[in-house]
Amino acid sequence: MPFHFNYSIMTNNQANCLFCNNKSVCFKELTGDELARITENKVEISYKKDETIIKQHGFASNIYFIKKGLVKIYLENTDRNLIIEIGGEGKVLGLTSLNHTKHYMFSATAIENVVLCEISMDVINEIMQTNQYFNRQVISTLNTTIEKILKKLYCISHKHLNGRLAEALLCFADDIYKSHKFTLGISRKDLSDITNMATENVVRLLKEFNEKKYIKLTGKNIEILNYSALKQLSR
Amino acid sequence: MPFHFNYSIMTNNQANCLFCNNKSVCFKELTGDELARITENKVEISYKKDETIIKQHGFASNIYFIKKGLVKIYLENTDRNLIIEIGGEGKVLGLTSLNHTKHYMFSATAIENVVLCEISMDVINEIMQTNQYFNRQVISTLNTTIEKILKKLYCISHKHLNGRLAEALLCFADDIYKSHKFTLGISRKDLSDITNMATENVVRLLKEFNEKKYIKLTGKNIEILNYSALKQLSR
DNA sequence: TATAAACATTGATATATATCAGCAAATTTA
DNA sequence: TAAATTTGCTGATATATATCAATGTTTATA
The missing domain is CATH 2.60.120.10 (Jelly Rolls)
Structure with missing residues (x-):
């Protein structure tokens, strides 16, 4: 050719x-x-x-x-x-x-x-x-x-792990994906680099938020179920 | 009058x-x-x-x-x-x-x-x-x-207490007072607000730096004795 | 000057968070 | 498809750091 x-x-x-x-x-x-x-x-x-x-x-x-x-x-x-x-x-x-x-x-x-x-x-x-x-x-x-x-x-500098993660999740929902239901484009490791915590703690806290029905977690799919609870945590 | x-x-x-x-x-x-x-x-x-x-x-x-x-x-x-x-x-x-x-x-x-x-x-x-x-x-x-x-x-986000305090002291010496010997114009509480740690930890660490001869500490008077040790800590 | 208030110091203890080790699941590579 | 690598998950443990309580010391106030 x-x-x-x-x-x-x-x-x-x-x-x-x-x-x-x-x-x-x-x-x-x-x-x-x-x-x-x-x-x-x-x-x-x-x-x-x-x-x-x-x-x-x-x-x-x-x-x-x-x-x-x-x-x-x-x-x-x-x-x-x-x-x-x-x-x-x-x-x-x-x-x-x-x-x-x-x-x-x-x-x-x-x-x-x-x-x-x-x-x-x-x-x-x-x-x-x-x-x-x-x-x-x-x-x-x-x-x-x-x-x-x-x-x-x-x-x-001022917030604990759960507050930092709550704030990150709200930021995704409000500013980035502009929806209460979104698919995270990043890994747990990236989430840990956003919130400045160990990856294991991201996993544990996401699980905890899921159990408490603040969010519905399925792998990378997240749905905010209790917005005000997360808002409260982020304070 | x-x-x-x-x-x-x-x-x-x-x-x-x-x-x-x-x-x-x-x-x-x-x-x-x-x-x-x-x-x-x-x-x-x-x-x-x-x-x-x-x-x-x-x-x-x-x-x-x-x-x-x-x-x-x-x-x-x-x-x-x-x-x-x-x-x-x-x-x-x-x-x-x-x-x-x-x-x-x-x-x-x-x-x-x-x-x-x-x-x-x-x-x-x-x-x-x-x-x-x-x-x-x-x-x-x-x-x-x-x-x-x-x-x-x-x-x-990345440094431990001693690194944060070391960095603050070097900042005072290099940028603020521009001398290795200076009188701090601020309280221990202010130092804790700079380094984001408890005031007690500021006191303890200053004492430790003093004992290790990194600094000479007399109340609010500080002299940097071992600049490179502090520089190393701040990394 | 006496008294109160704020600041500094110290040690003991509690708590938050990181690290480690091991395994499961998913994804990539061969 | 199998193997290898990365990513996610879990519990146990270690560590860093904050909090608490008590006391000394300086500074401000009556």
């Missing part, structure tokens, strides 16, 4: 950002020119579950706008990871390196199939020089991040 | 910001006009030890630029506080509310006599509309904050 070069795998998805209906709030009020500059310097990429998107300490060359799917954002360590946040549609990764460090502060991995736009940091820096609206959106986004991390810090 | 009205207590310190040699990096490249606007909308104030500067959940009406002295920045709670950072000269408080929330995210209290400039949030918002340099400095400052909080989160 003669060799036919497959052009499609060499061609980046270069849909014009101007016509994208799925823009991050940061990009909502960019001018046509600015969006054109972004179009020239972005690629849309798909990641499969478990693929690494950002590596902590690596050069912060791009930012990533999640269009579809979930990612775990975490601090890496030789012995143990700490998951800071599960990010979904609309989450922008990499802004925390802007005007601060050449490296990423954390790692990010797809926990299900993900579609995102990778945008060159250079063009972001360029737009920051000219568009105040963009800067203010970045500030707003960073402050949202700070609030989330402070909440996490508070949770881990 | 006839009553003489003391005008001085009614007159704010309105030194012109243009001639201030002590400007935050955020304010370094403002135009003369912008500095004039700030001059009109700022007051220099002194706080005594233990006075509250910012109250968590209060309206974020001003930002505070610390010119002199140390403050503790902390999350409040009915049972227990968590000190996020000890801030000194050059620290700006309140930026984390910009474009995000009308309220302060944390409380701040003077731990020694403090001189600061209180600047109206309105004029800060005004300058953010016109000066990109200012915006970028704010972004830089926020990202520094994020990195610090992440370090704290990591410390509290």
Whole structure:
């Protein structure tokens, strides 16, 4: 069979950002020119579950706008990871390196199939020089991040195991899957990295919540049965 | 004795910001006009030890630029506080509310006599509309904050008591007092709110460090004797 | 100055949580 | 399909850390 070069795998998805209906709030009020500059310097990429998107300490060359799917954002360590946040549609990764460090502060991995736009940091820096609206959106986004991390810090430092796990489950139901019934895309180990406890304790506590009918647990399928009991525990 | 009205207590310190040699990096490249606007909308104030500067959940009406002295920045709670950072000269408080929330995210209290400039949030918002340099400095400052909080989160979630206390002592020596010999301006209770441990454990560990000759401890006077041992512990 | 209040210290004890070891179940690889 | 690897589960045990109670010490108050 003669060799036919497959052009499609060499061609980046270069849909014009101007016509994208799925823009991050940061990009909502960019001018046509600015969006054109972004179009020239972005690629849309798909990641499969478990693929690494950002590596902590690596050069912060791009930012990533999640269009579809979930990612775990975490601090890496030789012995143990700490998951800071599960990010979904609309989450922008990499802004925390802007005007601060050449490296990423954390790692990010797809926990299900993900579609995102990778945008060159250079063009972001360029737009920051000219568009105040963009800067203010970045500030707003960073402050949202700070609030989330402070909440996490508070949770881990002030709450016991059951409160931390209850809070994580409510976060899945309310913010991530937006339903009282969901299928966890992550392992018990990941849950332990979110709640900062031993995996065995995640297992034991999930079992306990199940026995007390706070949740209905079937492997990775979880249904919240007693929302207010979990809410109470998380205090 | 006839009553003489003391005008001085009614007159704010309105030194012109243009001639201030002590400007935050955020304010370094403002135009003369912008500095004039700030001059009109700022007051220099002194706080005594233990006075509250910012109250968590209060309206974020001003930002505070610390010119002199140390403050503790902390999350409040009915049972227990968590000190996020000890801030000194050059620290700006309140930026984390910009474009995000009308309220302060944390409380701040003077731990020694403090001189600061209180600047109206309105004029800060005004300058953010016109000066990109200012915006970028704010972004830089926020990202520094994020990195610090992440370090704290990591410390509290991954390290044991001795590591957490060692890290706190090194922070005092390296970043806050910038000397291996210093007099702590805070109580053992505050140290426990920094390291997230029981006050009794702070006392016991300080004693242990003293016995092992890692530090020389005399009440609130601390001298670092074995820097590398503490550094090792903090890992 | 006397008294009260807050802070610091110490040892004993209780509790929360991690670790270990062994096994079952599920998933991947050969 | 079988073997190997990972993931989930369970109970027993060890450990880190908090709590409690009592006492000394400093600082604030009457």
